[in-house]
Amino acid sequence: MxxxxxxxxxxxxxxxxxxxxxxxxxxxxxxxxxxxxxxxxxxxxxxxxxxxxxxxxxxxxxxxxxxxxxxxxxxxxxxxxxxxxxxxxxxxxxxxxxxxxxxxxxxxxxxxxxxxxxxxxxxxxxxxxxxxxxxxxxxxxxxxxxxxxxxxxxxxxxxxxxxxxxxxEKPFDVNFYRKVGTGMTNTISKITFTGIAEILNGMVKDIRITFGAVAPTVVRSRVNEERLIGHSGKEIEKMIPEISSLYSALINPIDDQRSNAFYRRSVSLRLLGHFLRALPGC
Ligand SMILES: Cc1cc2nc3c(=O)[nH]c(=O)nc-3n(C[C@H](O)[C@H](O)[C@H](O)COP(=O)(O)OP(=O)(O)OC[C@H]3O[C@@H](n4cnc5c(N)ncnc54)[C@H](O)[C@@H]3O)c2cc1C
CATH class of the missing domain: 3.30.465.10 (Uridine Diphospho-n-acetylenolpyruvylglucosamine Reductase; domain 3)
Incomplete structure (x- = not known):
């Protein structure tokens, strides 16, 4: 007992x-x-x-x-x-x-x-x-x-x-969260993506990007985020290939019963692209 x-x-x-x-x-x-x-x-x-x-x-x-x-x-x-x-x-x-x-x-x-x-x-x-x-x-x-x-x-x-x-306590102008799983909610995530941004006068004042379920712990890089600060949505749209390859080097997904590494990597980077294109001015 x-x-x-x-x-x-x-x-x-x-x-x-x-x-x-x-x-x-x-x-x-x-x-x-x-x-x-x-x-x-x-x-x-x-x-x-x-x-x-x-x-x-x-x-x-x-x-x-x-x-x-x-x-x-x-x-x-x-x-x-x-x-x-x-x-x-x-x-x-x-x-x-x-x-x-x-x-x-x-x-x-x-x-x-x-x-x-x-x-x-x-x-x-x-x-x-x-x-x-x-x-x-x-x-x-x-x-x-x-x-x-x-x-x-x-x-x-x-x-x-x-x-x-x-x-x-800090407001963000863009709040983008996606969970990818077999179902909508009652499912363990294959991938999660979070992107938040603060915009001032059409420029990115602050931005945070995280990936879940694609490495042993959550992936976030302040160095990569800082590359985006001070740029407009239009400029960032052109930077997407460069930023994607920086994050591709950081994430380290695995094959398991829920998904495989190839799917996790490619969908994570697509979600990153969706978020960056959702910034005002893109
Ligand atoms: C059917 C099902 C579906 C689920 N779906 C999801 C999902 O979609 N997404 C998701 O993220 N999770 C999911 N989970 C997992 C789970 O529900 C979550 O991780 C939940 O947040 C666990 O919280 P709990 O209070 O039940 O933790 P518990 O089971 O009570 O504890 C979990 C661990 O945390 C420790 N702990 C808890 N509180 C404290 C504290 N205050 N201080 C120190 N240690 C502490 C415990 O000792 C234990 O080691 C699912 C689980 C089930 C059963």
Whole structure:
């Protein structure tokens, strides 16, 4: 039988984490699949399990001094309803799974699961999101790109919990997100593409481009983005072949049961082209 904890506060959850090894369960939509056993047997946990999805302190979304703060246990359904959720994140979340999974699955679980196909991740990378990690003894704030190190791997310590996600509050004029899968939503992504841009006087003032599911972690290059800053849509249209080859060198897709590397590479670069052509003035 599995021993379980249901802390009454986030502080109590941290105390439990400090005391002994426990596995954290938020919505359980990844864990219950990973730990499933034969029909009739309950999922296997080698250490006690601690439930956190009910903790009100980590379930909200709010504006705070130039940032948007999203509690780690915020479900996808709540993110979709909240006015503080950035529109591009809402678009990505609306393409995740089915209503049942969106009611249970959390943004914190999507991040800590660190799947290359996690659908919120490319948006969070593009929006320069940070994660707030808490233990009883300290708080660490890391860029999401520093937090996720490899498929399924993060720098989360044994005594830590992800508390919240912080996204700088900044409007973008162009918000382009595409998920490519076998179906519209209830499907694991073959590819995701995110492109956002800020335009001033017909020129690109800021631009962010990310690719999901085509490398061990999300692909983003500030160097490549900076090549596009200061150019008009017309100029960028002419740069598409050059920019595409720069990104082609960065992405490293694989063949698996969902797709193959050739398809993933060619569709990713086409989506890049669509986004760049969608910039005003093209
Ligand atoms: C049918 C189905 C369809 C799906 N479709 C999609 C999809 O389209 N796109 C997509 O991206 N994902 C999809 N998923 C995967 C899953 O729903 C998401 O990754 C979801 O965000 C996981 O959140 P959770 O709260 O259920 O995580 P859990 O399963 O509870 O936890 C996942 C991992 O994160 C850790 N964790 C969770 N919260 C914290 C925290 N606050 N601090 C520290 N560690 C934490 C857990 O210990 C565990 O290791 C699907 C899953 C299913 C079953």
């Amino acid at each position: 599995v021993r379980t904890y249901r802390p009454q506060s986030f502080q109590e959850a941290l105390e439990i984490k400090k005391g002994a090894p426990v596995i954290t369960i938020a919505g359980g939509t990844d864990l219950m699949v990973k730990r499933r056993r034969s029909t009739g047997l309950s999922p296997y946990f080698e250490v006690p399990a601690m439930f956190i999805a009910h903790l009100g302190e980590i379930k909200g979304v709010r504006f705070d001094g130039g940032n948007i703060r999203i509690g780690a246990a915020c479900s996808f359904a709540v993110l979709l309803q909240n006015e503080a959720t950035p529109p591009i994140l809402k678009t990505a979340v609306s393409r995740i799974a089915s209503p049942a999974v969106r009611n249970m699955g959390t943004i914190g679980g999507n991040i800590c699961n660190a799947s290359p196909a996690g659908d919120t991740l490319p948006v969070l990378y593009a929006r320069d999101a940070s994660v707030v990690l808490k233990s009883i003894d300290q708080e660490r704030i890391l860029k999401i790109s520093e937090f996720i190190t490899a498929p399924g791997e993060t720098v989360l310590r044994e005594d830590e919990l992800l508390k919240e996600i912080v996204i700088p």
